[in-house]
Every structure is written in structure tokens, then in C-alpha cells.
Amino acid sequence: xxxxxxxxxxxxPDIIQKYRDAFGExxxxxxxxxxxxxxxxxxxxxxxxDMVVTVRTTDDVVRVLQLSSExxxxxxxxxxxxxxxxxxxxxxxxxxxxxQEMNKIIDxxxxxxxxxxxxxxxxxxxxxxxxxxxxxxPVDPGADASVGGMISTxxxxxxxxxxxxxxxxxxxxxxxxxxxxxVRTGSRARxxxxxxxxxxxxxxxxxxxxxxxxxxxxLYGIPEAMAAAVCTFSSLESAVDTVIETIQxxxxxxxxxxxxxxxxxxxxxxxxxxxxxxxxxxxxxxGTDASVAEQSEAVSAIAGExxxxxxxxxxxxxxxxQLWRARHDAAYxxxxxxxxxxxxxxxxxxxxxxxxxxxxxxxxxxDENNLLAPIVGHVGDGNFHLVLLVDHxxxxxxxxxxxxxxxxxxxxxxxxxxCTGEHGIGYGKLDFLRTEHGVGVDVMQDIKKAxxxxxxxxxxKVFVR
Amino acid sequence: xxxxxxxxxxxxPDIIQKYRDAFGExxxxxxxxxxxxxxxxxxxxxxxxDMVVTVRTTDDVVRVLQLSSExxxxxxxxxxxxxxxxxxxxxxxxxxxxxQEMNKIIDxxxxxxxxxxxxxxxxxxxxxxxxxxxxxxPVDPGADASVGGMISTxxxxxxxxxxxxxxxxxxxxxxxxxxxxxVRTGSRARxxxxxxxxxxxxxxxxxxxxxxxxxxxxLYGIPEAMAAAVCTFSSLESAVDTVIETIQxxxxxxxxxxxxxxxxxxxxxxxxxxxxxxxxxxxxxxGTDASVAEQSEAVSAIAGExxxxxxxxxxxxxxxxQLWRARHDAAYxxxxxxxxxxxxxxxxxxxxxxxxxxxxxxxxxxDENNLLAPIVGHVGDGNFHLVLLVDHxxxxxxxxxxxxxxxxxxxxxxxxxxCTGEHGIGYGKLDFLRTEHGVGVDVMQDIKKAxxxxxxxxxxKVFVR
Numbered sequence: 049x050x051x052x053x054x055x056x057x058x059x060x061p062d063i064i065q066k067y068r069d070a071f072g073e074x075x076x077x078x079x080x081x082x083x084x085x086x087x088x089x090x091x092x093x094x095x096x097x098d099m100v101v102t103v104r105t106t107d108d109v110v111r112v113l114q115l116s117s118e119x120x121x122x123x124x125x126x127x128x129x130x131x132x133x134x135x136x137x138x139x140x141x142x143x144x145x146x147x148q149e150m151n152k153i154i155d156x157x158x159x160x161x162x163x164x165x166x167x168x169x170x171x172x173x174x175x176x177x178x179x180x181x182x183x184x185x186p187v188d189p190g191a192d193a194s195v196g197g198m199i200s201t202x203x204x205x206x207x208x209x210x211x212x213x214x215x216x217x218x219x220x221x222x223x224x225x226x227x228x229x230x231v232r233t234g235s236r237a238r239x240x241x242x243x244x245x246x247x248x249x250x251x252x253x254x255x256x257x258x259x260x261x262x263x264x265x266x267l268y269g270i271p272e273a274m275a276a277a278v279c280t281f282s283s284l285e286s287a288v289d290t291v292i293e294t295i296q297x298x299x300x301x302x303x304x305x306x307x308x309x310x311x312x313x314x315x316x317x318x319x320x321x322x323x324x325x326x327x328x329x330x331x332x333x334x335g336t337d338a339s340v341a342e343q344s345e346a347v348s349a350i351a352g353e354x355x356x357x358x359x360x361x362x363x364x365x366x367x368x369x370q371l372w373r374a375r376h377d378a379a380y381x382x383x384x385x386x387x388x389x390x391x392x393x394x395x396x397x398x399x400x401x402x403x404x405x406x407x408x409x410x411x412x413x414x415d416e417n418n419l420l421a422p423i424v425g426h427v428g429d430g431n432f433h434l435v436l437l438v439d440h441x442x443x444x445x446x447x448x449x450x451x452x453x454x455x456x457x458x459x460x461x462x463x464x465x466x467c468t469g470e471h472g473i474g475y476g477k478l479d480f481l482r483t484e485h486g487v488g489v490d491v492m493q494d495i496k497k498a499x500x501x502x503x504x505x506x507x508x509k510v511f512v513r
Numbered sequence: 514x515x516x517x518x519x520x521x522x523x524x525x526p527d528i529i530q531k532y533r534d535a536f537g538e539x540x541x542x543x544x545x546x547x548x549x550x551x552x553x554x555x556x557x558x559x560x561x562x563d564m565v566v567t568v569r570t571t572d573d574v575v576r577v578l579q580l581s582s583e584x585x586x587x588x589x590x591x592x593x594x595x596x597x598x599x600x601x602x603x604x605x606x607x608x609x610x611x612x613q614e615m616n617k618i619i620d621x622x623x624x625x626x627x628x629x630x631x632x633x634x635x636x637x638x639x640x641x642x643x644x645x646x647x648x649x650x651p652v653d654p655g656a657d658a659s660v661g662g663m664i665s666t667x668x669x670x671x672x673x674x675x676x677x678x679x680x681x682x683x684x685x686x687x688x689x690x691x692x693x694x695x696v697r698t699g700s701r702a703r704x705x706x707x708x709x710x711x712x713x714x715x716x717x718x719x720x721x722x723x724x725x726x727x728x729x730x731x732l733y734g735i736p737e738a739m740a741a742a743v744c745t746f747s748s749l750e751s752a753v754d755t756v757i758e759t760i761q762x763x764x765x766x767x768x769x770x771x772x773x774x775x776x777x778x779x780x781x782x783x784x785x786x787x788x789x790x791x792x793x794x795x796x797x798x799x800g801t802d803a804s805v806a807e808q809s810e811a812v813s814a815i816a817g818e819x820x821x822x823x824x825x826x827x828x829x830x831x832x833x834x835q836l837w838r839a840r841h842d843a844a845y846x847x848x849x850x851x852x853x854x855x856x857x858x859x860x861x862x863x864x865x866x867x868x869x870x871x872x873x874x875x876x877x878x879x880d881e882n883n884l885l886a887p888i889v890g891h892v893g894d895g896n897f898h899l900v901l902l903v904d905h906x907x908x909x910x911x912x913x914x915x916x917x918x919x920x921x922x923x924x925x926x927x928x929x930x931x932c933t934g935e936h937g938i939g940y941g942k943l944d945f946l947r948t949e950h951g952v953g954v955d956v957m958q959d960i961k962k963a964x965x966x967x968x969x970x971x972x973x974k975v976f977v978r
Contacts, residue, residue, distance in 0.1 A: 159757050159866035160895075182761075202706040213704050215713075216681055231953045237862040238894040239678050240931035241667040241717055242938060243946050243975060244957040248680075248713035252706055269763040292624050296647075298734045298800070300765060335763070336811075339804050346801075397702040401624035429703040466705035473707060481708050488696045491964065492709040498963035499956065510708060
């Protein structure tokens with residue numbers, strides 16, 4: 049259980065009553081509920097809001113924001129609670145806007161390959177709905193996140209190397225701004241050169257500029273054939289070189305995941321598998337039967353040139369699912385390495401030419417500091433995750449982990465990368481945003497002030513309040 | 514020659530002298546130069562600036578903007594002058610910042626598949642430079658535009674269906690803001706969840722928020738094999754249905770261009786070709802030899818089901834180049850239909866399910882009004898271009914064309930589309946931005962005011978000043 053801190057709230061019982069008058073049974077101040085809605089899956093301290101309002105319509109959200117503007121109440125949107133940087137912690141108290149009941153899939157357009165939906169829809173709910181239509185939404189961050197949360201953190205994941213991130217697959221949004229104005233950004237056209245790209249300004253704003261109440265997402269046809277493959281390497285470099293060459297050859301690979309030896313060992317223990325304990329690539333190919341075979345063979349040849357061993361591929365669905373189940377269970381497998389430890393999942397992203405070096409230096413730093421931390425990466429994007437296993441109650445260990453983490457993030461930025469590839473800033477990476485963007489943070493804050501002059505939207509996230 | 518209007522300039526000789534003191538021979542007030550730099554390739558009236566400063570470094574741009582802030586002088590960046598909505602017209606006079614000498618390709622990173630360059634580099638210059646490295650930059654708007662201009666108008670083009678638009682392929686920018694601050698947005702990491710997406714805010718801002726002084730672009734490997742194909746249809750619907758099905762099947766087609774019968778006739782006359790005069794698709798496939806053959810055969814089969822005739826494909830480079838030369842010369846071919854007419858090239862973009870209907874209704878409207886206007890489209894994106902041939906001196910005809918244009922744009926917006934897929938707003942589509950985005954335009958203007966409080970950045974573009 050994460051440490052729980054009390055928020056710096058100045059919300060009075062009188063103010064809460066105003067919301068109660070407006071929302072009746074849609075509002076709760078039940079302590080267990082407040083705790084639940086102040087918590088995500090991050091390592092960071094949880095922080096309960098003063099109240100939770102479960103919204104059902106865009107109008108509900110408008111009313112919340114009008115009231116909140118009037119009373120200068122902080123507003124924190126909540127999707128599925130799977131964020132990893134404390135995005136939902138109510139640092140200054142206020143009203144948590146629970147989006148989970150805004151979970152309708154409004155319209156699927158098979159000819160246009162898009163879907164219009166409410167932000168409380170989760171990734172799995174969406175793909176279950178689409179299956180019969182031969183369509184799928186590819187962005188896969190692992191967790192069963194809500195679409196609204198994925199938009200707000202600019203999520204990506206295992207398939208981004210082929211299908212892009214949320215940035216690339218959000219076509220249009222309906223957003224309620226701090227003052228209650230409802231804005232529609234984008235359209236169902238595949239592209240537009242009309243005015244500022246508000247869709248992509250809101251995507252990744254972590255609820256600090258407005259609350260997403262509807263989204264239009266791009267869809268893809270479920271491929272005719274899918275194949276999975278595994279290949280082990282004697283070094284991180286050779287695994288990464290295989291990936292670099294695969295991309296250079298333009299092979300449209302769908303998934304390319306790198307797991308280091310520590311992660312493989314954790315998976316073998318947890319999932320009762322017997323993968324070779326060595327730097328390993330998990331791969332997936334999408335296409336026709338012929339093109340999937342051609343891709344697999346091409347990557348096998350490339351891997352061979354880089355000393356890859358035991359390359360095996362399969363189009364068997366059960367074997368493929370088993371592979372990706374093992375990959376998706378990596379976090380649980382890591383946790384099982386130290387049952388009484390907490391998971392601190394963090395990510396950075398670098399130019400792919402620096403990836404092997406960045407991971408290797410991080411591994412040395414971890415070993416020198418006796419920290420247990422498997423590494424997995426969306427290697428086609430240059431993005432990797434460190435899953436630190438830390439005892440919350442061991443102050444020295446937490447401090448040590450913080451320092452290793454800080455060095456890793458600064459290393460990634462120094463290499464021309466970013467402090468987070470897909471988790472967001474939340475309040476866990478505030479300082480690094482400045483290191484990475486410098487004056488750019490002032491520009492972001494100029495925009496924040498222009499759209500949220502009272503500073504009520506998810507305060508303390510992305511920027512220090 | 515376009516109509517020339519005098520700007521509403523309030524720039525005094527004293528102010529011009531300040532710039533002359535700072536920039537010496539880099540500044541000109543030569544009348545012919547002023548006229549040249551106030552003109553793009555649009556139908557809209559040209560409007561010369563008071564002076565042109567040819568910048569060579571980011572510091573030069575900083576000094577221009579510091580002086581311009583001090584004297585409240587309008588600033589208009591100029592790339593290659595190929596814009597189509599009057600983006601470079603100095604409506605309020607001021608200083609044109611000529612970016613053409615900032616044309617260095619700074620660094621190519623083959624392993625990371627990216628390039629760092631100055632914004633004056635043109636598309637062809639870049640691809641000539643990359644050829645020997647087996648790499649290319651795919652965004653192809655037709656004209657040999659500058660990279661800075663392509664960023665500023667959020668350009669796309671024939672290959673967007675496969676490789677995305679500028680939105681998807683700009684990784685990072687250096688931008689000088691109105692007050693002279695230099696901001697670096699993004700990084701060389703393939704993706705990031707760190708803070709607001711300033712890269713995509715600047716991409717498409719048409720120089721109204723700052724001047725791009727450096728860009729990092731994503732590159733792709735030149736495919737092992739390329740094939741081109743042509744296919745004619747008895748109706749627009751069947752051509753578009755072929756495209757819809759091709760995308761649904763996930764065939765990674767590289768180019769898919771729709772040309773209507775009027776356009777084909779113009780091409781046949783101009784390029785001495787003998788294409789069937791009917792709705793036609795020009796296609797291109799990229800991949801390995803095997804996958805290109807597989808794609809061609811798959812699309813041929815789909816086209817056959819929709820009544821497509823004369824499907825022929827080739828991997829012969831000369832034949833392929835001939836096809837795309839004919840496509841790229843479409844604008845000249847259109848112009849040749851009416852040598853004394855001016856070209857009014859405009860574009861809209863709709864969900865692809867509405868494309869055939871939108872084009873057909875537009876064709877009826879054109880015919881009913883006796884207007885000559887070939888139609889070509891990047892059909893995979895739902896984007897089409899109307900090339901109106903209008904006599905500038907015929908007031909009644911210009912008015913008639915304006916009305917047809919207005920109906921077409923409103924039709925596209927009503928169908929869930931956008932008033933421009935790739936040309937931008939400039940000052941030619943100001944009213945339509947409001948129709949399309951409503952309250953969103955207020956939000957855009959809030960951002961504009963926050964970043965350019967004096968309103969000196971390309972005033973009168975995107976928004977009415």
C-alpha cells in the first residue's frame with residue numbers, strides 16, 4: 049500500500065454542499081471511496097479528494113466545472129486509475145470527476161475505420177466491441193486503461209512501432225474547459241490543416257487544460273494473419289542492432305519488445321516458462337499469410353547476422369497468446385520477485401541508437417546499488433521501462449532508488465531523449481520536465497494560464513502549482 | 514498575375530532604418546523584391562511587405578523578432594512561396610523574414626532514421642541529399658516547398674495514406690517566439706509523454722505563433738521495390754469503394770490518387786498521354802518484390818469486384834515516373850485548359866465514406882455554373898483538390914466561383930470533414946475556420962494572445978486580426 053498523505057485542501061463543507069445540491073447521489077464523500085479515487089498504480093503517495101462526482105453526461109461535466117470555477121475548487125478527472133505518475137492524486141483536494149459511467153461506444157464507422165466513444169470506455173471493452181466487425185484499436189499500454197486516460201497521458205505501448213501512439217490515433221475530441229465551455233477539436237476527416245491542432249494539445253495534457261468527454265479514434269482492420277517470434281541474444285547491443293536494421297529495411301513489424309535477463313528470470317519463475325535467461329526480443333508480425341512469413345524470415349536473417357539464437361516463430365494463436373500473456377504479466381512477475389516490495393514503474397525514451405547504451409549504464413547503476421529492477425522495452429520506439437522493486441519503509445533504499453532513477457532520466461535526456469515515453473509527468477517527474485524542455489515549460493505554462501486562469505484543472509500535475 | 518493590393522502598413526521609414534542598421538545588406542526594400550516576397554501561388558491578392566530581411570542564423574531571427582516586438586512591426590516568414598491560401602501576403606505590411614538561406618542539412622542519423630535541418634531546405638533538396646543513404650522523407654505536397662513552409666501549413670500529400678502527414682513526421686522544432694525567446698520542442702526520441710505537445714502546436718500554426726528555425730524530421734528507408742498501377746472506373750463511387758476496401762484489408766498502399774474525367778482529359782492534352790477519360794486511380798506500392806506483387810494483385814482483385822477496368826501495374830521505373838509526372842503536372846495541365854485563366858487551387862477533406870458524394874455534388878454545382886475545374890484527390894485520406902480556372906477580370910465569374918467554393922467547403926464541414934486538408938487557412942479561409950471549429954477558434958485565439966500578445970506574428974492569417 050502506498051503512503052497516504054492528506055491533501056492541502058481548502059475546500060469547505062459549505063462548498064461540498066453546493067456540489068451535493070447539484071449532484072445528489074452522484075456525489076460521495078465516503079472515506080473508502082475518497083481513498084480509492086485518490087490512488088493510481090504508481091509508487092507515489094496517494095492523496096484523496098474531498099468528494100467524488102460520478103458524471104454521466106457532458107452536461108454533468110460542464111456543471112462540475114462551472115461550480116469549480118465559481119468556488120476555485122481543484123478538479124481531478126479519473127478514468128481507470130492505472131496511471132503511473134500520480135496523475136489522480138488530489139494534491140490540493142477538490143473534486144474528483146469519475147468518468148467511469150461515461151463509457152458508451154457511440155458510433156463505429158467501418159468504412160471510415162473510426163469510432164466515436166465516451167472516455168470511460170476501456171481499451172479491452174473497445175476491442176471486444178470491435179472484434180465482430182473485423183476492426184481493432186491498436187494502442188496497447190498493457191493495463192486496461194480508459195480511453196480518456198490514454199488520451200490524457202499520450203499513451204502508447206507494444207504496437208506503437210507499427211500503428212503509432214495515441215498522438216497519432218486520436219482524430220477528434222470533445223473537451224470541457226475550466227470555465228465550462230465545450231469545445232470540439234478536430235473532425236472525422238483523416239487530416240486537416242485548419243487552425244491550431246487543439247486535439248494534440250489536449251492529448252497528453254493530463255487533465256490540466258480540460259476534461260475530455262468524447263473522442264474519435266482511428267481504427268485498423270484485424271490482420272488476416274499474425275505471427276509471434278522469440279529470439280535471444282548474447283548482448284543488448286546485438287538485440288538492438290537487430291531492431292535498428294529491421295526498421296531500416298522497412299519491415300512493418302507490429303510488436304518488438306526487448307526483455308533483459310533479469311526480466312526473463314522473473315517471467316520464468318512467475319509464468320512457469322523456460323525462456324533462455326538472456327537479452328530477448330519478443331516479436332509480432334501482422335499481414336497476409338505470405339507477408340507474415342516473409343517478414344518472419346527477413347527478421348530471422350537479420351537476427352542471425354547479429355548472433356541471435358533460437359529464433360522461433362509461430363502463427364499458432366495459443367502459442368502467440370501465451371507469449372504476450374507472459375509479456376503482459378511482466379509487471380506481476382517482477383513484483384513476485386519481492387512480494388513485500390512496492391513496484392516503482394518508470395519509463396524513458398531515447399533515440400534508438402543510444403538505447404543499448406542507456407539500458408546497459410542503467411543496469412550497471414542498479415547492480416552497483418543492489419537494486420532489483422527488471423527492464424522491458426518497446427524497443428522499436430527506443431522506449432524502456434524500469435520496474436524498481438523498493439521497500440516503501442526502507443528510507444535509505446527509497447532514497448537510493450530515487451538517485452538511480454534521477455541518473456537514468458538525466459542520462460536519457462542527455463542522449464537526446466525524453467524523461468517519459470508514455471507514462472506522463474503526473475507529479476512524479478515535475479523537475480525533469482524543466483530539465484528536458486527549459487524555456488518550453490514557460491510556454492506550456494503560458495498556455496495553461498490562458499486556458500485555466502484560476503489553476504483549477506488537476507493542479508500540481510505537469511507543473512508545480 | 515494576381516491582383517496586387519497595398520498593405521495597411523503603419524511601418525515608418527524610421528522603423529525600417531532600425532532594421533537596416535541591424536541587418537545591412539541582408540535587408541532590402543527593392544520594389545521588385547517586395548512584390549516577389551508578398552506573393553505565393555494562391556489565387557488571393559498579393560500584398561508586399563515594407564522590407565525583406567534574409568536571415569542566416571537563429572540569432573538573426575531572434576534580432577528580427579526583438580526589433581519587431583519593440584516597434585510592433587508585423588513579421589511574415591517566407592519559405593519557398595508555394596502556399597495556396599495567401600500565407601505570405603503582408604496584409605499589414607511589416608518585415609518579411611526570408612528563410613531561404615537557412616537551408617543547411619545539419620545532421621542525418623541513419624540508425625535513428627531522422628534528420629536535423631534548417632527550415633529553408635526544400636523537399637527535393639532533402640531527398641537528393643538522402644538518396645545515397647538509402648533514406649527518404651516521404652511527405653510530398655507536389656510543389657518543391659520548403660520544410661519550414663510544410664511544417665507551418667501542416668502539409669501532407671500523395672504518400673500520406675502510408676507515411677502520414679507533417680503532423681506525424683515532425684519530431685522536434687527550434688522556434689523563435691514573438692518576444693525573441695528560443696524554444697526547443699520535442700526531442701529525437703520517437704515519442705514522449707512529457708508535457709504539452711508544443712511540436713504539434715507549432716506545426717500548422719502558419720507562422721502566427723513563432724518562426725521555425727530548425728526541425729528534426731522522421732525518415733524512412735527507400736523501399737526495395739516500388740510498383741505503380743492505373744485503373745479506371747465507371748463511377749466515382751466504385752473508385753472510392755475500391756479505396757475503402759483496400760484500406761480495410763490493411764494493404765499498406767503508398768499512394769492512392771483519384772482523378773476525375775475532367776482532370777484526365779486535361780492531362781491527356783497537356784502530357785500527350787492517352788488515359789481513358791473516366792474516374793481513375795493512380796496507385797503506388799512499396800515493399801519487397803514479393804509484397805509489392807502481392808499488394809498489386811490484391812488491389813487488382815478488389816478493383817475488379819467494383820467494376821474497375823484496364824488495371825495495369827508495373828515495376829518499371831521509367832513507366833512509374835511517367836505516371837507520377839503526369840499526376841504532378843496536373844495543375845499545369847489544368848491551367849493549360851484555359852491559358853488566360855488564373856488557377857484557384859483549394860482543398861477540403863471528408864470522411865472517406867462521404868468522399869464520392871462530396872465530389873459528385875461539387876461536380877454538379879460546377880457544371881450548373883459553367884465553371885471549369887478538374888478534381889484530383891488524395892483519396893486514401895478523403896482529401897480532394899478543386900482546381901478552379903477563373904478569369905480574375907471577370908467579376909461575375911469570380912463571384913460565381915466564390916459561391917461554388919463556399920458551398921463546397923460548407924458541404925465538406927457538414928459531412929464531418931474539414932475546410933482544408935492540407936493547404937491551411939492563410940487568409941483565404943478565415944470564415945470557414947469559425948464554421949468548422951466554433952468556440953474552438955476562441956481557444957486558438959486565447960493561445961495566440963498568450964504567445965503573441967502584440968499580434969505581430971503573421972497578422973491576419975488563421976484569424977482576422
